[in-house]
Amino acid sequence: MSVEAGSKVIGKVTGIKPFGAFVELPGGKTGLVHISEVADKYVEDINEHLKVGDQIEVKVLTIGEDNKISLSIKKAQDKPKPKPRAKTPSPEDFEKKLSGFLKDSEERMSTIKRQAESRRGGRGRK
Template sequence: MSVEVGEKVIGKVTGVKPFGAFVELPGGKSGLVHISEVANKFVEDINEHLKVNDEVEVKVLSVGDDGKISLSIKQAQKPKRERREKREQSPEDFEKKLSMFLKDSEERMSTIKRQAESRRGGKGR
Protein backbone atom coordinates (compact mmCIF):
# COMPACT_ATOMS: atom_id res chain seq x y z
CA MET A 1 0.00 0.00 0.00
CA SER A 2 1.45 3.36 -0.97
CA VAL A 3 0.82 6.46 1.09
CA GLU A 4 -0.32 9.73 -0.43
CA VAL A 5 0.53 13.24 0.73
CA GLY A 6 -2.39 14.63 2.76
CA GLU A 7 -3.68 11.19 3.68
CA LYS A 8 -4.48 10.35 7.32
CA VAL A 9 -3.61 6.86 8.52
CA ILE A 10 -3.22 4.93 11.76
CA GLY A 11 0.31 3.78 12.54
CA LYS A 12 2.32 2.24 15.34
CA VAL A 13 5.25 3.96 17.03
CA THR A 14 8.32 1.78 16.52
CA GLY A 15 10.99 4.07 17.93
CA VAL A 16 11.30 7.27 19.92
CA LYS A 17 14.32 9.55 19.60
CA PRO A 18 14.97 13.03 21.04
CA PHE A 19 14.18 14.58 17.63
CA GLY A 20 10.99 12.62 16.83
CA ALA A 21 9.26 9.27 16.54
CA PHE A 22 9.34 6.59 13.88
CA VAL A 23 5.91 5.29 12.93
CA GLU A 24 5.16 2.10 11.00
CA LEU A 25 2.40 2.70 8.49
CA PRO A 26 -0.02 0.23 6.90
CA GLY A 27 1.82 -1.72 4.22
CA GLY A 28 5.03 -1.91 6.23
CA LYS A 29 6.49 1.49 5.34
CA SER A 30 7.82 3.77 8.07
CA GLY A 31 7.89 7.51 8.48
CA LEU A 32 9.14 10.12 10.92
CA VAL A 33 7.06 12.45 13.07
CA HIS A 34 9.41 15.32 13.88
CA ILE A 35 9.15 16.55 17.50
CA SER A 36 7.64 19.82 16.23
CA GLU A 37 4.75 17.84 14.71
CA VAL A 38 3.82 15.85 17.83
CA ALA A 39 1.52 18.34 19.59
CA ASN A 40 0.02 21.81 19.27
CA LYS A 41 2.20 22.99 22.14
CA PHE A 42 5.96 23.03 22.70
CA VAL A 43 7.26 19.51 23.29
CA GLU A 44 10.38 19.48 25.44
CA ASP A 45 10.49 15.73 26.05
CA ILE A 46 8.87 13.58 23.38
CA ASN A 47 8.76 10.65 25.84
CA GLU A 48 6.01 12.48 27.74
CA HIS A 49 3.80 12.21 24.62
CA LEU A 50 4.75 8.97 22.85
CA LYS A 51 6.12 5.54 23.59
CA VAL A 52 6.92 2.47 21.51
CA ASN A 53 3.80 0.50 20.42
CA ASP A 54 1.46 3.52 20.76
CA GLU A 55 -1.09 3.65 17.97
CA VAL A 56 -1.34 7.15 16.53
CA GLU A 57 -3.22 8.86 13.74
CA VAL A 58 -0.82 10.69 11.45
CA LYS A 59 -1.08 12.86 8.37
CA VAL A 60 1.39 12.31 5.56
CA LEU A 61 3.21 15.61 4.98
CA SER A 62 5.62 14.53 2.27
CA VAL A 63 7.17 11.57 0.54
CA GLY A 64 10.72 12.28 -0.62
CA ASP A 65 12.35 10.98 -3.79
CA ASP A 66 14.51 8.85 -1.50
CA GLY A 67 11.36 7.27 0.02
CA LYS A 68 11.52 9.16 3.33
CA ILE A 69 8.05 9.87 4.67
CA SER A 70 7.39 12.93 6.81
CA LEU A 71 4.41 12.66 9.18
CA SER A 72 2.45 14.86 11.58
CA ILE A 73 0.30 13.92 14.56
CA LYS A 74 -0.87 17.45 15.30
CA GLN A 75 -2.04 18.06 11.72
CA ALA A 76 -4.01 14.80 11.80
CA GLN A 77 -6.16 16.18 14.61
CA LYS A 78 -9.41 17.97 13.89
CA PRO A 79 -9.09 21.67 13.13
CA LYS A 80 -9.39 24.03 16.10
CA ARG A 81 -12.71 25.37 14.83
CA GLU A 82 -14.29 21.90 15.00
CA ARG A 83 -12.92 21.32 18.50
CA ARG A 84 -14.20 24.74 19.58
CA GLU A 85 -17.71 23.98 18.29
CA LYS A 86 -17.89 20.95 20.57
CA ARG A 87 -17.09 23.15 23.57
CA GLU A 88 -19.87 25.58 22.80
CA GLN A 89 -22.64 25.53 25.36
CA SER A 90 -26.32 26.23 25.46
CA PRO A 91 -27.53 29.71 26.44
CA GLU A 92 -28.93 28.25 29.70
CA ASP A 93 -25.49 26.88 30.65
CA PHE A 94 -23.90 30.23 29.87
CA GLU A 95 -26.48 32.14 31.94
CA LYS A 96 -25.97 29.77 34.87
CA LYS A 97 -22.18 30.15 34.75
CA LEU A 98 -22.46 33.93 34.39
CA SER A 99 -24.81 34.11 37.38
CA MET A 100 -22.43 32.04 39.50
CA PHE A 101 -19.50 34.22 38.42
CA LEU A 102 -21.35 37.44 39.33
CA LYS A 103 -22.38 36.08 42.72
CA ASP A 104 -18.83 34.97 43.48
CA SER A 105 -17.45 38.30 42.28
CA GLU A 106 -19.84 40.29 44.47
CA GLU A 107 -18.91 38.18 47.52
CA ARG A 108 -15.22 38.74 46.89
CA MET A 109 -15.68 42.49 46.41
CA SER A 110 -17.64 42.82 49.66
CA THR A 111 -14.89 40.91 51.50
CA ILE A 112 -12.25 43.21 50.04
CA LYS A 113 -14.26 46.32 51.01
CA ARG A 114 -14.73 45.07 54.58
CA GLN A 115 -11.01 44.39 54.92
CA ALA A 116 -10.13 47.83 53.56
CA GLU A 117 -12.59 49.53 55.93
CA SER A 118 -11.24 47.67 58.95
CA ARG A 119 -7.72 48.82 58.09
CA ARG A 120 -8.89 52.42 57.91
CA GLY A 121 -10.71 52.15 61.21
CA GLY A 122 -14.23 51.68 59.87
CA LYS A 123 -16.66 54.03 58.18
CA GLY A 124 -16.92 57.67 59.17
CA ARG A 125 -13.48 58.05 60.64
Protein backbone atom coordinates (compact mmCIF):
# COMPACT_ATOMS: atom_id res chain seq x y z
CA MET A 1 0.00 0.00 0.00
CA SER A 2 1.50 3.30 -1.02
CA VAL A 3 1.32 6.26 1.32
CA GLU A 4 -0.18 9.33 -0.35
CA ALA A 5 -1.30 12.70 0.98
CA GLY A 6 -4.98 12.51 1.92
CA SER A 7 -5.06 8.76 2.51
CA LYS A 8 -5.95 7.04 5.78
CA VAL A 9 -3.67 4.25 6.96
CA ILE A 10 -3.06 2.12 10.04
CA GLY A 11 0.29 2.64 11.69
CA LYS A 12 2.20 1.67 14.80
CA VAL A 13 3.53 4.18 17.31
CA THR A 14 7.30 3.68 17.47
CA GLY A 15 8.36 6.68 19.54
CA ILE A 16 6.94 9.50 21.62
CA LYS A 17 8.48 12.93 22.14
CA PRO A 18 7.02 16.00 23.90
CA PHE A 19 6.11 17.50 20.51
CA GLY A 20 4.46 14.44 18.96
CA ALA A 21 4.59 10.75 18.11
CA PHE A 22 6.49 8.87 15.42
CA VAL A 23 4.36 6.34 13.57
CA GLU A 24 5.59 3.50 11.36
CA LEU A 25 3.44 3.29 8.24
CA PRO A 26 2.91 0.47 5.75
CA GLY A 27 5.96 0.05 3.57
CA GLY A 28 8.34 0.82 6.44
CA LYS A 29 8.08 4.61 6.19
CA THR A 30 7.82 6.73 9.33
CA GLY A 31 5.73 9.85 9.85
CA LEU A 32 5.11 12.31 12.67
CA VAL A 33 1.82 13.10 14.37
CA HIS A 34 2.33 16.56 15.87
CA ILE A 35 0.85 16.97 19.35
CA SER A 36 -1.71 19.42 17.93
CA GLU A 37 -3.04 16.65 15.62
CA VAL A 38 -3.59 14.02 18.34
CA ALA A 39 -7.04 15.08 19.59
CA ASP A 40 -9.73 17.72 19.07
CA LYS A 41 -9.06 19.13 22.52
CA TYR A 42 -5.85 20.59 23.94
CA VAL A 43 -3.23 17.90 24.63
CA GLU A 44 -0.82 18.84 27.38
CA ASP A 45 0.85 15.43 27.72
CA ILE A 46 0.88 13.17 24.67
CA ASN A 47 1.57 10.16 26.92
CA GLU A 48 -2.01 10.42 28.19
CA HIS A 49 -3.25 9.63 24.67
CA LEU A 50 -0.63 7.35 23.08
CA LYS A 51 2.00 4.82 24.02
CA VAL A 52 4.69 2.99 22.06
CA GLY A 53 3.20 -0.03 20.30
CA ASP A 54 -0.30 1.41 19.83
CA GLN A 55 -1.96 0.65 16.49
CA ILE A 56 -3.64 3.84 15.31
CA GLU A 57 -5.45 5.12 12.24
CA VAL A 58 -3.86 8.27 10.83
CA LYS A 59 -4.49 10.54 7.89
CA VAL A 60 -1.52 11.57 5.79
CA LEU A 61 -1.55 15.36 5.67
CA THR A 62 1.56 16.08 3.63
CA ILE A 63 4.66 14.44 2.26
CA GLY A 64 7.43 17.02 2.05
CA GLU A 65 10.14 17.21 -0.60
CA ASP A 66 12.52 15.89 2.04
CA ASN A 67 10.14 12.86 2.41
CA LYS A 68 8.98 13.97 5.87
CA ILE A 69 5.45 12.71 6.39
CA SER A 70 3.01 14.77 8.43
CA LEU A 71 0.15 12.78 9.99
CA SER A 72 -3.06 13.49 11.91
CA ILE A 73 -5.08 11.28 14.22
CA LYS A 74 -7.95 13.73 14.72
CA LYS A 75 -8.51 14.22 10.97
CA ALA A 76 -8.59 10.45 10.45
CA GLN A 77 -11.62 10.11 12.70
CA ASP A 78 -15.02 10.21 11.05
CA LYS A 79 -16.99 12.95 12.71
CA PRO A 80 -20.78 13.07 12.69
CA LYS A 81 -22.22 15.60 10.32
CA PRO A 82 -23.20 18.84 12.03
CA LYS A 83 -26.90 19.33 12.65
CA PRO A 84 -28.51 21.79 10.25
CA ARG A 85 -29.01 25.16 11.84
CA ALA A 86 -32.47 26.62 12.22
CA LYS A 87 -33.57 28.72 9.28
CA THR A 88 -32.96 32.42 9.82
CA PRO A 89 -36.12 34.37 9.15
CA SER A 90 -36.01 36.63 6.14
CA PRO A 91 -36.43 40.40 6.56
CA GLU A 92 -39.93 40.10 5.06
CA ASP A 93 -40.92 37.51 7.69
CA PHE A 94 -39.57 39.75 10.43
CA GLU A 95 -41.49 42.78 9.12
CA LYS A 96 -44.69 40.73 8.95
CA LYS A 97 -44.25 39.54 12.53
CA LEU A 98 -43.41 43.02 13.75
CA SER A 99 -46.47 44.61 12.11
CA GLY A 100 -48.67 41.85 13.57
CA PHE A 101 -47.20 42.50 17.01
CA LEU A 102 -47.79 46.26 16.71
CA LYS A 103 -51.39 45.75 15.60
CA ASP A 104 -52.06 43.36 18.48
CA SER A 105 -50.36 45.70 20.94
CA GLU A 106 -52.42 48.71 19.80
CA GLU A 107 -55.65 46.70 20.13
CA ARG A 108 -54.76 45.63 23.66
CA MET A 109 -53.81 49.18 24.67
CA SER A 110 -57.11 50.59 23.37
CA THR A 111 -59.02 47.89 25.29
CA ILE A 112 -57.14 48.74 28.49
CA LYS A 113 -57.82 52.47 28.01
CA ARG A 114 -61.56 51.86 27.46
CA GLN A 115 -61.77 49.72 30.60
CA ALA A 116 -59.92 52.34 32.66
CA GLU A 117 -62.26 55.12 31.42
CA SER A 118 -65.38 53.09 32.17
CA ARG A 119 -64.20 52.55 35.76
CA ARG A 120 -63.73 56.30 36.17
CA GLY A 121 -67.21 56.95 34.89
CA GLY A 122 -66.05 58.49 31.67
CA ARG A 123 -64.51 61.49 33.37
CA GLY A 124 -61.87 63.35 31.48
CA ARG A 125 -63.38 62.64 28.12
CA LYS A 126 -63.91 65.46 25.74
